Amino acid sequence: MADSGATVWKNPLRDERDKRAPRIAGPCSMVIFGVTGDLSRKKLMPAIYDLANRGLLPPGFALVGFARRDWDDEDFGRVVHDSVRTHARTEFREEVWERLAEGIRFVQGTFDDEPAFEELAATLSKLDEERGTGGNHAFYLSIPPSAFPVVLEQLSRSQLAQPAPGRWRRVVIEKPFGHDLTSAKQLNEVVNRVFPEESVFRIDHYLGKETVQNILALRFANQLFEPIWNAHYVDHVQITMAEDIGLGGRAGYYDGIGAARDVIQNHLLQLLAFTAMEEPLNFTPDALQNEKIKVLSATKLIEPLDETTARGQYATGWQGGEQVVGLLEESGFAKDSTTETYAAISLEVDTRRWAGVPFYLRTGKRLGRRVTELAVVFKRAPHLPFDATMTGELGQNALVIRVQPDEGITLRFGSKVPGSSMEVRDVNMDFSYGESFTVASPEAYERLILDVLLGEPSLFPVNAEVELSWRILDPAIEQWAADGKPEPYESGTWGPESAQEMLRRTGREWRRP
Structure with missing residues (x-):
């Protein structure tokens, strides 16, 4: 080498x-x-x-x-x-x-x-x-x-x-590394005819973010979390990348690609891999990539896809105190465009650690606010020595990793409300990068460009990761193509009604960041 x-x-x-x-x-x-x-x-x-x-x-x-x-x-x-x-x-x-x-x-x-x-x-x-x-x-x-x-x-x-x-x-x-599994394989072949795989660096700028890398530190440097990081304690996982901006001026890139190809296939599935992977032997590139490949190999969509996935397209609405137009009124988009601006999927990771735990991934434009977060939502305690009135405002424990903005971690748990009666409600314990460290985090591209020059490929997806991600996502894209036009949703809201119903069928709700 x-x-x-x-x-x-x-x-x-x-x-x-x-x-x-x-x-x-x-x-x-x-x-x-x-x-x-x-x-x-x-x-x-x-x-x-x-x-x-x-x-x-x-x-x-x-x-x-x-x-x-x-x-x-x-x-x-x-x-x-x-x-x-x-x-x-x-x-x-x-x-x-x-x-x-x-x-x-x-x-x-x-x-x-x-x-x-x-x-x-x-x-x-x-x-x-x-x-x-x-x-x-x-x-x-x-x-x-x-x-x-x-x-x-x-x-x-x-x-x-x-x-x-x-x-x-x-x-x-x-990115994009192809638009489906077939094109991704063809692209990999074209690249590898000229450069050997160890000389190919596929940029996913999310993997250069400090908070994404902190998932590994949080899990494997602390004894506190690993014992409960499994199906015995975790009810489900939600991974969200929401943006409050529209697509004006970006039709040339975005039309025909859509939210799933643009974000889920790379950013969100990589976040899932970091969340669900087993502990690597060390942090060498091969060790990290091997564990991610194992997770992606075990990941698949939950069926039936017409109930466990959703897609939408933003329509006219109010955002930031002003009225905004829908996608079909944006410059460059055809009036009959079927490009989705919102996508949500339900996944299962078929391993002993995660059997029965659904992973919900969603992304969208013109949503309620700009936020990227990973939320591990825990099961309710099996026995609560409280009557219903004491815990009426108590939700489920959750560990939320905020990737952007306001980078940090929130732990949500129940605590007694001060007073003479026994009343329990949710409280938050917060860690903020900005408050805890005096050194500003480098931009993701700083870290990734330096890694390229150093020949350090740990944070760059390899062929197998790209192809496995498309294998996971392709059935949903094919289902949506057969369904026709995406469901409209009002700008400034949190997506189409079908996405809300997707979780309600399982007795769950999307978080409101």
Whole structure:
């Protein structure tokens, strides 16, 4: 396996085995295709600057943009500068920017332009000499999946994908990873013809969030939770990703994809895997991926699908004190569009730990508020020495992990109300990242880009995870296609009535975050 190029800064006051020492990327560059898009301007370029500002990039790091714009290196440098100034998380420091700017290059061309890729190869070779990037280069495909084959073919033809001995070349792919199981397999084959699987990094930015990684710490670093993290004590699990925004201006990307493909297949099924997986032997990439693959292999939709799944499409309503239009009135969407903006599914994990525990996943646009959370809802106590009036306001215990916003954890349990009578009602115990830690959490793309440069694939789904996720979701998508148009729901509410009924059939209710 190729050298990762990682350098570990060593503090003489710390033990050599101290894992808190920061890992600094070794000599390398990153090439961004689709560098003029929103993702690059708002996330990727600022994240690269933030890494440089934190001292986690090598002194000779280089950033190369590839696009059809008639720019030179200085033009591209100004674009990066403006993006960093506007969107970077850390403070702007002139000395950091000047050092980063020395390694900024731009190559003009289209994806089918062979001379442009020859120019790219020459640019990277020159950077190896001038900046000491050492033949180590990562290619970030921030482009539509339909453009992957031609770009990958060009990288192969120009020998940019083939590293010299002891060096590395890596490719970074943004979702969607296909639109069903068949297309995902085809996409994986296309990618793996050019890059071996260990050199492929599929970005799921949710896996870079601190609160998602904290699921592992919460479960496996504490004796408190693991004994009750099973079907004996857990009634059900709800995983929610709700947004309060609509889709104005995003028809080109979203129409025909929908909420299930956009969010459930990747973000929410990965959250399920972290929640339901068994304890790994260690936190090496192989150990983590193996446990996630086991969980996804055991996961399937609960039937009948017309009762255990739901989908909807937002209609006109009120949100944030103003009236908003429905999807069919949004620019770019056809009046007869059947694209869902809300999707909910019921899953079971067929393992000894989780037998009989339903996992409910939902996502939607124009819902009551923006929130992503994971709620583990526990069974009621088998015997309560209270009459009904004493516990009339008592619900079920729940552990809620807030992924965004207000990152943290809430534990809901019953407590006696002060007074002369015995009355029990729900109270919350809160942990907040903002209050407990003085260090601000890095953006997800900071963590993931650094992991790419370090060759650390723990937080990146592999082929098997992608294909298993589609295997799980495909039957629901096929069922919805046969059903026809999604059910409308009023903007600002919590989704269609069929989603509420989906849980009521089992005697449960969706949480109102």
